[in-house]
Amino acid sequence: MKRIKCSQILVVLALMAMSACRDVNKKAIISETAGTNMQTPMESTLQQTNFDTIIDGRAVKLYWLENKDLKMAITNYGGRIVALLTPDQDGNYVDVSIGYSSIKDYVDSDETYFGATIGRVGNRIAKGKFSLDGTEYSVVPNNNENALHGGENGFQDKVWDAEQPDTKTLILRYTSPDMEEGFPGNLTVKVTYSLTDNRAVRMEYEATTDKATVVNLTNHTYFNLNGEGSGSILNHSLQLYADQFTPVDQGLIPTGELKNVKGTPFDFKDFNTIGSRIDEEDRQLAFGGGYDHNFVLNGTKSNGMNHAATVVGDLSGIVMDVYTQEPGIQFYCGNFMASENTLKSGAKDDYRTAFCLETQHFPDSPNQQDFPSITLRPGEVYHTASEYKFSFR
Numbered sequence: 001m002k003r004i005k006c007s008q009i010l011v012v013l014a015l016m017a018m019s020a021c022r023d024v025n026k027k028a029i030i031s032e033t034a035g036t037n038m039q040t041p042m043e044s045t046l047q048q049t050n051f052d053t054i055i056d057g058r059a060v061k062l063y064w065l066e067n068k069d070l071k072m073a074i075t076n077y078g079g080r081i082v083a084l085l086t087p088d089q090d091g092n093y094v095d096v097s098i099g100y101s102s103i104k105d106y107v108d109s110d111e112t113y114f115g116a117t118i119g120r121v122g123n124r125i126a127k128g129k130f131s132l133d134g135t136e137y138s139v140v141p142n143n144n145e146n147a148l149h150g151g152e153n154g155f156q157d158k159v160w161d162a163e164q165p166d167t168k169t170l171i172l173r174y175t176s177p178d179m180e181e182g183f184p185g186n187l188t189v190k191v192t193y194s195l196t197d198n199r200a201v202r203m204e205y206e207a208t209t210d211k212a213t214v215v216n217l218t219n220h221t222y223f224n225l226n227g228e229g230s231g232s233i234l235n236h237s238l239q240l241y242a243d244q245f246t247p248v249d250q251g252l253i254p255t256g257e258l259k260n261v262k263g264t265p266f267d268f269k270d271f272n273t274i275g276s277r278i279d280e281e282d283r284q285l286a287f288g289g290g291y292d293h294n295f296v297l298n299g300t301k302s303n304g305m306n307h308a309a310t311v312v313g314d315l316s317g318i319v320m321d322v323y324t325q326e327p328g329i330q331f332y333c334g335n336f337m338a339s340e341n342t343l344k345s346g347a348k349d350d351y352r353t354a355f356c357l358e359t360q361h362f363p364d365s366p367n368q369q370d371f372p373s374i375t376l377r378p379g380e381v382y383h384t385a386s387e388y389k390f391s392f393r
Helices: 005-032 043-044 103-106 283-288
Strands: 053-055 058-060 060-067 071-075 081-086 093-095 116-118 129-134 134-137 161-166 167-177 187-195 200-207 219-221 239-240 243-244 292-295 303-312 316-323 328-333 356-360 381-393
Touching: 043 303, 060 161, 060 187, 071 187, 081 381, 103 243, 134 167, 219 356, 239 328, 283 292, 292 303, 303 328, 303 356, 316 356
Parallel strands: none
Antiparallel strands: 053 058, 060 071, 071 081, 081 093, 116 219, 129 134, 161 167, 167 187, 187 200, 200 381, 239 303, 243 292, 292 328, 303 316, 316 381, 328 356
């Protein structure tokens, strides 16, 4: 039997102690990072190299924001939310936003609005025409005969200047030149995305102009609270704090009427599933192919903002509350999604697998005298804020 020297025993014991120490330290590090720094599968899917590029001579990047509750990826191409992760009822992170895994997909796709900052004017302008101070302006029609979301190359196609002052905030800036897409005035825009301490994504918009113009900024994130690629959103429960909506014609342009939701499939004053009445015979549902309408908020307040909507994911238990300083909200339930695009999860953007809740002034406001005005003049500051707040049941 081979004899082991005392010095050898001491070396073995020292090595064992060092290994144990490393294990303890490793566990401590994992414990400390479990809340916000552990990488989720979606984070590993979004590779920085797939977003680092040059468009129109300007640098494009992917930015991550996070706090103890939320994680969000934003690209300055289109000022868009690429991923938004929040815990579900079991404490697992779920990516509740729809998006692509590369800038190339955003540029090449026919669906360019996923997660984007929308401007100058969100929603539709009838025939792309409006008058302001006696001058008629024409915006490039890009939705049949109407202009949608700022025209053919709206803010979703622009590279924004980006500044990230801290891990919870991203500031985006863009100057839209006079007559871009047919809109008058040099419009200087600032959008601040931030994660709040009460589980909310806050979007704050500011703009100034050197000539009278029209402005209606919003965000166009598509949501599925069960997670991207998890299937239909028709069993999500929805409550809208709205007593009226704005009926539309066949081109989805408001008629100018404010119609009471009572007794119609548009009554979400109490919780209903999105799909519970979507197939009813209703002229407005037929025009939109389902819900694609502006709702008039009734002024229910929370922390000084209009409480616009509450949505609950039927499988995840994730709850999203929408708050805004805007008078309306566009509810769209994915009626035109057609399985033509591959999402970052690998799933297709199948029919009605996501919904949008776009805080806004009303569609076609420049042509509707009775709607709240979206005119901005020199010396004035356009300022509005909206929040998507998350919890779980």
